[in-house]
Amino acid sequence: MTSRLAAALGAFAILSCTAPPPAPPGPTAPANFDAATVAKGARLAATGNCVSCHTAQGGKPFAGGYALKTQFGTVHGSNITPDPETGIGGWTLENFTRALREGLSPEGHHYYPAFPYDYFTRLSDEDVAALYAFLMTREPVHAETPANHMLVPRVAVGIWKSKYFEPGRFQPDSSHDARWNRGAYLAQSLAHCSACHTPRTALGGEKREQYMAGGEADGWHAPALNRETPSPRAWNERSLTIYLSTGLTEGHAITAGPMAGVVQNLAHASHDDVGALAYYVVSLMRGATGSAASSVANAAREHPRGAAIYAGACGDCHDRGRAAEGGALELPEAIALSLPTPANLIHIVRDGIVPREHEAQPWMPAFSGALTAEQTTELVQYLRSVSGKPPWPDVAAEVRRIEGDSR
Amino acid sequence: MIELDVNGTRHRLDVPGDTPLLYVLRNDLQLNGAKFGCGLGQCGACTVIVDGRAVFSCITPVSALEGRRIRTVEGLGTVEKPGPMQRAFMEEQAAQCGYCIPGMMMRAQALLESQPGADEAQIRKALTPNLCRCGTHMRILRAVGRAAKLMGSKG
Numbered sequence: 001m002t003s004r005l006a007a008a009l010g011a012f013a014i015l016s017c018t019a020p021p022p023a024p025p026g027p028t029a030p031a032n033f034d035a036a037t038v039a040k041g042a043r044l045a046a047t048g049n050c051v052s053c054h055t056a057q058g059g060k061p062f063a064g065g066y067a068l069k070t071q072f073g074t075v076h077g078s079n080i081t082p083d084p085e086t087g088i089g090g091w092t093l094e095n096f097t098r099a100l101r102e103g104l105s106p107e108g109h110h111y112y113p114a115f116p117y118d119y120f121t122r123l124s125d126e127d128v129a130a131l132y133a134f135l136m137t138r139e140p141v142h143a144e145t146p147a148n149h150m151l152v153p154r155v156a157v158g159i160w161k162s163k164y165f166e167p168g169r170f171q172p173d174s175s176h177d178a179r180w181n182r183g184a185y186l187a188q189s190l191a192h193c194s195a196c197h198t199p200r201t202a203l204g205g206e207k208r209e210q211y212m213a214g215g216e217a218d219g220w221h222a223p224a225l226n227r228e229t230p231s232p233r234a235w236n237e238r239s240l241t242i243y244l245s246t247g248l249t250e251g252h253a254i255t256a257g258p259m260a261g262v263v264q265n266l267a268h269a270s271h272d273d274v275g276a277l278a279y280y281v282v283s284l285m286r287g288a289t290g291s292a293a294s295s296v297a298n299a300a301r302e303h304p305r306g307a308a309i310y311a312g313a314c315g316d317c318h319d320r321g322r323a324a325e326g327g328a329l330e331l332p333e334a335i336a337l338s339l340p341t342p343a344n345l346i347h348i349v350r351d352g353i354v355p356r357e358h359e360a361q362p363w364m365p366a367f368s369g370a371l372t373a374e375q376t377t378e379l380v381q382y383l384r385s386v387s388g389k390p391p392w393p394d395v396a397a398e399v400r401r402i403e404g405d406s407r
Numbered sequence: 408m409i410e411l412d413v414n415g416t417r418h419r420l421d422v423p424g425d426t427p428l429l430y431v432l433r434n435d436l437q438l439n440g441a442k443f444g445c446g447l448g449q450c451g452a453c454t455v456i457v458d459g460r461a462v463f464s465c466i467t468p469v470s471a472l473e474g475r476r477i478r479t480v481e482g483l484g485t486v487e488k489p490g491p492m493q494r495a496f497m498e499e500q501a502a503q504c505g506y507c508i509p510g511m512m513m514r515a516q517a518l519l520e521s522q523p524g525a526d527e528a529q530i531r532k533a534l535t536p537n538l539c540r541c542g543t544h545m546r547i548l549r550a551v552g553r554a555a556k557l558m559g560s561k562g
Contacts, residue, residue, distance in 0.1 A: 305470075312425035312468020317447055326447045354535075365448030365536065369460030369517075370467040372475075 027092055030082070033133040041134025044127055046268035048190040052261045053077035053114075063087070063141035068114050069218070072204065073150035075114045083140035096132045097125075102167060103157075110157035112150065113165070113204070119192035122170040127190065164205035176283075183280025186273055193281070196222035196258065212284055214340065219405060220257040221341045226284045230338040232294075232387070235285060240278035245271070247361065250322075253334040254362050256353045257344060264356065294332035299385035306382025309375055313367060328364065337387035342380050342395050346402050349376055373399050409469050413438065414482035424470030429453045431469055432479060440480035440509040444538075451537030454510035455479050461517040463536075480509035483516060492516050495554035496547075503541035511537050515551040519558055527552065 045051065054077040056065030064079035064087075082089040088096065095106040103110060103117035111117060123131075170189055172181040187193045196217035199207045207213075214224035223230055231252070239249045247255035247263040255263045266274055300307040320327030331337060336345040350368040355361035371379065377396045384392055392398070411418050411428075413436060420435055427446075432438040432455070441464050444452030448463040455464045456478040484490030489497065492512050502508045511534065518525055518533040525533070530551050539547065 308424045308470045309468060312427060312470060313466050315425075316466060326445065326449070363449060365463055365466065369457060370462040371471055375471050 027082070027090060028132075028136060030137045033137055037130050037133040038137050041130035041132070043268065043270045043273070044131050044190060045134050046265040047186060047270070047273055048120075048131075048192070049262050049265045050080070050131075051265065054080050060139075060141045060143070062135065062138055063143040064145040065143065067146075070114055070204070072112075072152045073148065075112050075148045075150060076146045078115075078145045079141065079143050080135055081138045081141040081143075082136045083142050086142055086144050087140060088135065089140055093129060093132050096135075097128050100128055100131075103161065103165065110154050110161065112148070112152075112154070112157060113160065116192040116195050118165050118206075119189050119195060121165075121167045122185070122189035124169065124185075160203065160205070163203070179276050179279050180283060182273065183276035183278070186277050187280055191277060193225065193277075197225050212281075217258040219343060219402065220259075220347060221339045221343050222259075223335060223339060225281050227286070227288045229285045229288045230340070231285075231288075231335050232333050232338055234288065235282055237275070237278050237282050240282055241275050244274050244278055245269075251333060253329055253336060254353060256336075256348055260353075260356070264359070294386055294388045296332070296386055299382055302385050303378060303382035305375075306378035306380070306385075309371065309379045310382055313370065313379070328362075331383060332386055337383050338389055342384065342392045342398050343402065345380050345383060346376065346395075346399055349379060350402065368403075373403055409473060411469060411472055411477060412475070413477045414479060420469070422469060425468045427465050428455065428467045428469055428472060428477070429464040432464060438479050438481050441513075442506050442509060444506070444510075449538075450507070451510045451514065452507050454513045454537060456513050456517050459517060459520060461514040461533075478513070478516075480512055483512065491557035492519075492551075492554045495557055496550045499546050499550035499553055501543055501546040501550035503539075503543045507537060507539045507541075508547075511539070511547055511551075515554060519551070519555055523555065523559060525555060530555075 051061050053066050053068055054062045054064055056063070056067075056077075059065050060081070062079070062081045064077050066077040067074050068077060079087040081087040084090050091099075091106060098104050098106075099111065099115075100117055100120040100123060102121070103113065103115065105111065170185045173184065176184070194206060194212055194215075196215050197212050199210050199213055199215050201207060212225040213228055214230075215222045229235070233251045235243075235252070239252065242249040243252060243255070244263060244266050246267065247260060314331070317326060317328040318331050321330050322328060336348055339345075348364065349371070350366060352366035353362065353364040354366070355363060367376070373396070377399050380395050380399070381391065384395075409420050409422060409424065411420060411431070413432070418436060420431060422431055422435065429441055429443060432441055433443070441455050442452035443465060444450035446465045448466040451463065453463055453465040454461050456462070457467070457472065458475050480493075484493045492515060496502065496508060496512060501511075514534055514537050515530070518530065522529060527548060530548060534547070534551070
């Protein structure tokens with residue numbers, strides 16, 4: 001063995017004297033990835049929900065162009081298919097690793113942190129390699145990523161990074177078991193749960209001391225996943241695993257808003273990984289204080305007009321409960337009523353819950369045509385009162401804002 | 408008493424506020440174009456137009472409709488003088504059993520009034536909430552496309 005290696009090295013030495021210097025390492029050819037690694041990468045990419053931001057509406061998967069609106073302007077998900085000109089076809093594993101872990105392009109410029117490298121930095125070598133194998137074996141799509149419209153120049157991202165970006169791998173917590181650590185690893189790296197579920201500073205940095213205390217995504221509230229969970233019913237590992245992989249579980253509202261895309265992806269993730277995520281998240285929620293006592297009678301007294309709209313527009317389905325045919329969740333159990341802001345409830349009332357094209361999912365009709373802004377406000381105020389929680393401060397303004405956004 | 412404006416005519420009605428508009432149209436006003444399909448806003452057979460937007464009349468309580476403009480398929484034309492949407496559906500023979508058609512026409516009408524040059528992708532997207540169990544979707548799409556042209560040529 002040793003002699004063979006020496007012979008090979010000797011042959012290399014001879015060759016390198018006569019041949020031109022070796023070209024810089026290029027990307028690995030698709031044929032050189034083994035199927036198991038690619039399949040693992042596919043499950044990981046689903047866990048990371050990569051496709052949501054790296055696919056334009058109606059566009060080819062991973063070919064980029066999705067416009068992500070942030071408070072700092074609009075940034076477009078890039079083309080991460082292996083097209084050599086417009087995608088990552090020319091990237092080596094080192095280029096890819098540096099992008100994920102340091103937020104730097106092969107040319108060395110900073111990526112906007114809308115690309116969640118502040119989470120991906122914790123990924124293991126093995127998982128980075130599997131993601132690379134998966135992406136490099138996709139169909140190359142020639143698609144130029146549209147220009148970003150950001151108020152902040154790229155160089156300023158360097159300053160942001162120095163304040164908020166902590167590069168480094170995931171450190172397991174030995175006081176917890178392996179499954180918990182697997183869930184924590186995924187939640188804090190690839191799945192980047194806290195990117196939406198943790199509140200942010202005015203500069204867009206995570207408030208780390210409020211980890212998973214509830215944040216914002218695309219105009220929707222992302223509920224707290226720690227002890228402050230506003231969920232009217234406690235989550236357990238089983239219910240959360242089912243929710244994360246199907247969007248629908250007993251006693252909880254169906255998924256809606258940006259989370260719907262996450263769930264659609266998690267359906268293709270490793271089942272063990274989704275279970276570990278649920279196991280970890282449920283541990284964060286342990287010790288939650290529980291919800292306020294709901295009172296339909298009180299709510300109807302306080303908001304008779306909203307109650308009348310509920311009776312005519314919502315009650316036919318929601319009073320029956322899910323067990324009955326055509327029935328829907330009884331609303332005191334719906335988390336949207338118990339959140340710190342009315343945004344999600346307003347979105348759901350106005351736009352319904354509509355599955356993505358070709359997806360078979362429960363369907364809630366939209367009421368934006370049927371109800372005026374004033375009526376929507378009255379209904380939302382009534383439903384808040386049903387939850388037993390204190391009223392939201394300015395529902396009417398929030399309805400106007402959401403109506404303006406969707407126009 | 409509730410006052411409703413349906414196809415430009417005012418009606419004073421003595422019905423509970425949570426009564427679905429569909430029941431009032433069919434039972435009190437004898438406007439039987441809108442159909443009862445599922446009663447849950449899942450099929451679209453009951454679709455009418457309120458203030459220019461397509462709505463499911465089976466889940467819209469009349470208490471929400473005072474002072475608003477309601478239009479039903481009867482408002483699009485008559486047997487003698489069908490409107491462009493109705494003519495297009497007849498010319499394309501887009502109905503089989505016909506149960507879904509008034510709802511289809513009203514949703515398509517609302518679309519073409521707000522987006523007169525809607526293309527097929529937009530028409531397909533807009534009609535998503537309306538189901539047809541016979542399977543005349545392709546004819547319905549052609550009919551709406553034809554209606555777009557008829558309505559466009561009228562100015």
